[in-house]
Amino acid sequence: MTNNWIVIGIIAGLTAGLLQAGGSMGNAVGLMMIYLAPFPLFVAGLGWGAITAALGALVMTVGYLIGFGWKAAFFVALSAGIAPVVLSHLALQNRPASAAPSDEGEVSDTGVVWYPEGRLVVWTAIASAVLSVFVILALGPDVATFRAEAGKILQPFFDEVAKQPNAPTSDQIEQIRSFFVLVLPAALSIVWCISTMVNMFLAGAVLRSTAAGLRPWAPFGQMAFPRWAIWILSASAVATFLPGTLSAIAWVFTAALMLAYAILGLAVMHGLLENHPMRGILLGLFYLSMLFLSAIAIVPLIMLGMFDQSFNIRKRNKPPD
DSSP states (O other): OOTTHHHHHHHHHHHHHHHHHGGGGOSHHHHHHHHTTHHHHHHHHHHHOHHHHHHHHHHHHHHHHHHHOHHHHHHHIIIIIHHHHHHHHHHTOEEETTSOOOSSOOOEETTEEEOOHHHHHHHHHHHHHHHHHHHHHHHOSSHHHHHHHHHHHHHHHHHHHHHSTTOOOHHHHHHHHHHHHHHHHHHHHHHHHHHHHHHHHHHHHHHHHTTOOSSOOOOGGGOOOOTHHHHHHHHHHHHTTSOHHHHHHHHHHHHHHHHHHHHHHHHHHHHHTTTOTTHHHHHHHHHHHHHHHHHHHHHHHHHHHHHHHHHOHHHHHSOOO
């Protein structure tokens, strides 16, 4: 770690705070700024160490505490500050290459094996679910109260929808609002998970392009998950049959982990097409189709990720050296 880590941490924290505050614009640009708030903290953490990310998160939180009060500061620290610190710390863990391999697609460099990217994805999904559960309990403390409070928060939006020309009927709007409230906890975990992973891997790509990163990154097609991930997904899926708040919490974890397995399915596709002459065209067509059929395509992706973890189809289809 270089001597300027303190300056880097302060700059990252100020930048993250400004991006988070940009959400007050209340439009699509402001929403994008909120989603990008963890990015400078990930750059600081992956480029200068987790302690630098922690300093940036502290600066961001203190700024919010002074400007907006302790509730806003606490939420910002929870939603944008903790993940870059924890995930940067995990990402920079390594072990000697001579140790027994775990077959999780780790990247090795100069006799060192780095923390697997697949585990980072799984932990991101779990952390996103935990954050979403915290929001439920903070607004709740049970799912019925949370849905009532969420309905009140969403009501002004649907009131504006009702004023638009050719708006749906009041009964239709109420059905849509009820559906949004029902899926909101799971959707929240998915959005948090996507936002965190995009910021983490985007920061890694930026640092890699500038040769400033502290670790190398494996090709996407090599990503693999630890064996215990499927057991957590299975347990959370079974728990969705429990009543009330427990079911809602289980759905939050199930949704986040299913997203993680969809990402693993994408990695499997990249790995299987690694040496295919039309790899770029096939992947491009698939990603283009996902823009229009994402709700349909995600199911086979999840199944592909699970199937590969069980039977290691990438290794079986890999040509001999």
